[in-house]
Amino acid sequence: MTMKIKNSIFTIALAVGIILFWGACTSSNKSAEQETAEEHSHDEGDEHVSTEAMEISPDEINADELTWTPSADESDIFSNKFQFVMGSAGDLEATVSGNSVTLNLSGNTAAFVFHSKLGNIGGEVSYMLHGFKGDLKLIHHFKDAQNYEFVSVNGNQMKLGRVINGEEDIFDEKSFDTGSSGWVQLRVSAAGSHFKGYIGDENITHGHGDELEPGYVGMMIDGTGSLMIKDLKVTILDEE
Numbered sequence: 505m506t507m508k509i510k511n512s513i514f515t516i517a518l519a520v521g522i523i524l525f526w527g528a529c530t531s532s533n534k535s536a537e538q539e540t541a542e543e544h545s546h547d548e549g550d551e552h553v554s555t556e557a558m559e560i561s562p563d564e565i566n567a568d569e570l571t572w573t574p575s576a577d578e579s580d581i582f583s584n585k586f587q588f589v590m591g592s593a594g595d596l597e598a599t600v601s602g603n604s605v606t607l608n609l610s611g612n613t614a615a616f617v618f619h620s621k622l623g624n625i626g627g628e629v630s631y632m633l634h635g636f637k638g639d640l641k642l643i644h645h646f647k648d649a650q651n652y653e654f655v656s657v658n659g660n661q662m663k664l665g666r667v668i669n670g671e672e673d674i675f676d677e678k679s680f681d682t683g684s685s686g687w688v689q690l691r692v693s694a695a696g697s698h699f700k701g702y703i704g705d706e707n708i709t710h711g712h713g714d715e716l717e718p719g720y721v722g723m724m725i726d727g728t729g730s731l732m733i734k735d736l737k738v739t740i741l742d743e744e
Contacts (some may be wrong), residue, residue, distance in 0.1 A: 570618055570738040571672075574605040581605060582616055586722060590615035590649055596725070604734040609636065609727055617722030618645055624741040625721055628691040630652035631733045638727015642692045645719035652719065655692040655701035655709065663694075664701040666716075673698055675711020687734075696743040 551591070572585045579596050582588070591614030598608045627642045639656045646652040647668075653666040660682065665674040680703045682688045691702035700708035721738045 507620070509547060522737070529741045537727050539613075562685060566719060570620070572736040574600050585618060586616040587619060587720075588614065588616045589646065589720065589722075590724065600611050601732075604632075604732050606634070607611055607731045607733065608724065609638070609725060609729060609731065611638075611726075611728045613724065615643060615646075615649075615723075615724035617643070617720035620720075621718040622721055622738070622740065623715075623718040624695045624743050625690065625741045626693045626741050627737070628689060628730040629723060629733055629736040630718050631731060634730035634732060636727055636729035638725070638729070640731065641688070641724040642690060642722075643724050644692065644721045645716045646696050646722065647719050649702040653694060653699070653716065654724070655690065655699075657688075657690055662701050662703070662708045664699055664711050666713060673713070675713060676701070676709035680706070680708045686737055693741060695741045 574581055582593050582596075582601060592611050593614075593616075595612040595614040596609065598605050598607050622644070625644055627644060629642060631640060637659075639658050641654045641656040643652050643654045650670040651668055654664075656663045657680075660679050662678055662680055663674055664676045665672060667673070682703065689702075689704050691704075693700045693702075697712050697715050699711045699713065700707055723736065725732075
């Protein structure tokens with residue numbers, strides 16, 4: 505009788521031990537699988553962030569994506585090509601006339617940019633003033649409202665510079681003669697550490713600064729009155 509009891513106790517203990525051992529192994533395997541899945545998910549997240557931060561190769565960009573001519577559809581003047589990074593389309597009160605757009609501005613700053621982040625670029629836009637008073641800027645290497653580079657015109661004054669952490673740094677500033685009261689072509693080039701501002705083919709401003717990470721390219725408008733714009737275009741440049 506005593507022997508049978510001992511055998512039964514031994515059998516029960518052995519079974520319990522096997523069950524506990526199997527449970528521990530299963531839990532260990534599940535933990536290892538979860539860790540592997542989490543590491544894989546983390547790696548994919550890092551790769552996604554890194555890919556978004558990379559400068560886009562010129563071969564990957566369609567030139568049409570960096571050229572804008574006003575649409576006849578006033579409800580889609582900007583949305584097809586741009587994203588607004590400051591203000592909204594409503595701040596511009598835009599109306600289409602032929603191949604140009606008239607903006608009626610009340611003092612709210614608005615900025616819109618193409619969707620691609622770019623490094624070395626040339627940018628140009630044609631504009632005509634109709635009582636507009638304020639700053640018209642071609643912006644590039646735009647990161648956010650506190651960090652970007654620009655060429656700006658205000659009347660017949662041009663500034664070339666950048667904004668870093670909200671602080672404006674002017675590379676060069678000069679007056680210019682438009683030569684007429686008609687259309688004026690504002691241009692900028694940023695190649696490596698070299699920056700230039702133009703009216704038509706005439707170089708007005710020139711400066712140097714550290715090269716920034718690739719960013720967005722577009723326009724920023726801050727002022728009041730009416731302004732006409734057309735033919736905004738961006739080209740990719742080689743580093744100087």
